[in-house]
Amino acid sequence: MRAVLIDRFGEAPTVTDLPEPELPAGGAILQVRATGLCRSDWHAWLGHDATVSLPHVPGHELAATIAEIDPAVPGWQAGQRVIVPFVCACGECEQCLEGNQQVCTRQLQPGFDYWGSFAEYVAVPYAAVNLVALPDELGFDSAAALGCRFATAYRAVTAVGNVQPGEWLAVFGCGGVGLSVVMIAAAAGAQVIAVDTNPAALAMASRHGAGHTVLAGRAGDPAGPGDGTAEQIRQLTGGGAAVTMDAIGAESVVQTALASLRPRGRHVQLGLLPEPVRLDMSSLAFRELSWLGSHGMAAHDYPAMLELVRSGAVRPDELVTGVIGLDGVGQALAAMSGAAPACITVIHPGGEPG
Structure with a gap:
């Protein structure tokens, strides 16, 4: 798969071919259709996050389709449109059992704890807890920021x-x-x-x-x-x-x-x-x-937000003012070292999201 790879913190990343991720037990492999470029990715690129080790593929907010899923995870199948919280919660720790998956003590974050979504495919652990169905009326570009920002x-x-x-x-x-x-x-x-x-x-x-x-x-x-x-x-x-x-x-x-x-x-x-x-x-x-x-939002809290989006009361699609390919990521990351851009930039790892 094509992916953005950081070899040195703060230096221009490269776009290269890497092995596709392996299916984690209880998890899923997602085909990334659109992924947002977030200031947290800028922090990862500069080495501000101690969880990031090199070489590294950044990216943590995404809209995708399921490419493969552990058969032991019920209710999901290949081809379904999904988003995921950037905090992938385990579903079993004390905080998760209390409903606070956004501060799961065993959380795994794509683009930080492991290789992320600036790639054609990304792995998602604990799929039963973290997959959120994306309504058909919401496009991938407008949905990309729903997992984080x-x-x-x-x-x-x-x-x-x-x-x-x-x-x-x-x-x-x-x-x-x-x-x-x-x-x-x-x-x-x-x-x-x-x-x-x-x-x-x-x-x-x-x-x-x-x-x-x-x-x-x-x-x-x-x-x-x-x-x-x-x-x-x-x-x-x-x-x-x-x-x-x-x-x-x-x-x-x-x-x-x-x-x-x-x-x-x-x-x-x-x-x-x-x-x-x-x-x-x-x-x-x-x-x-x-x-x-305030740190993200648990998957079980997404329905109210999605309903607000579906109602038209809020329009996250109107905040997307830039669309780039993987080759544009390095320049876009460097630009974030100045003033915050007045937009949300979305990356299409495999071309048009459809």
Whole structure:
């Protein structure tokens, strides 16, 4: 199969022929029809994730058809259209049994723990727990982000952040996950403020439900310290946002987001933070702020999100503004070292997804 291979962190990957993955016990082999290029893949390429060892095939959010499945897994057959959470849960640990598969203690993530979806085929472990049927009316391109960015945004808004109609929500970073947050939160009735350094990203956020936008910081830094972003948000909201979300992952964003909250506000961390951050714990205690992490979504929670997509209330397909082949992955990864692109880029490993 053709695949993108990283031989050295931070250097241009190559497109090469590799052996197709072997069928894991209880798992499936998927033919990748479309796979998203996510900032987490950029972190993997740069070596920020300790689970990644070289050589490596990245990629973790995908829409596919089943090529082969363990006969012991009931209810599935070759040819079915599927998506999978980027957290492939075991289904048996304590967290899984409590319904928290997104924090499974034995999870395996394609593109991190093993070779991923920037390839014509990818293996999926624990298929009975992780396969999600893709409705016929949803195309592969629009479904590619449902396994990571859109699902992560959906759970962050509806479950972790518990964003209520009328509440002020400030979203920092309007790449794929940030724009997904904007779209979902606006559909839920929140008053959304989008924050980014990229005017094009803010324009796209406005088109998808942001009532206000704040152009902040400098290139590559969505909210530079002392740039006045927090003050603008406090003025817009009459005292601070009820919820802030860091959808890109930077210490300066964290600090600005916390400063943008009203007392008893909630901060949700979505973006990965390559380095530890310093927090003013006295401020968190004195103002009774909540710091919340959000990590994907379990497969059993997908039906509500898919129904929202099917209803037309949210349109993840409108966030896909770039389609490339495997040969374009290296350039696209390098471009992510600058400001977050105002789009979701989808890769077709084997040509047109159909």
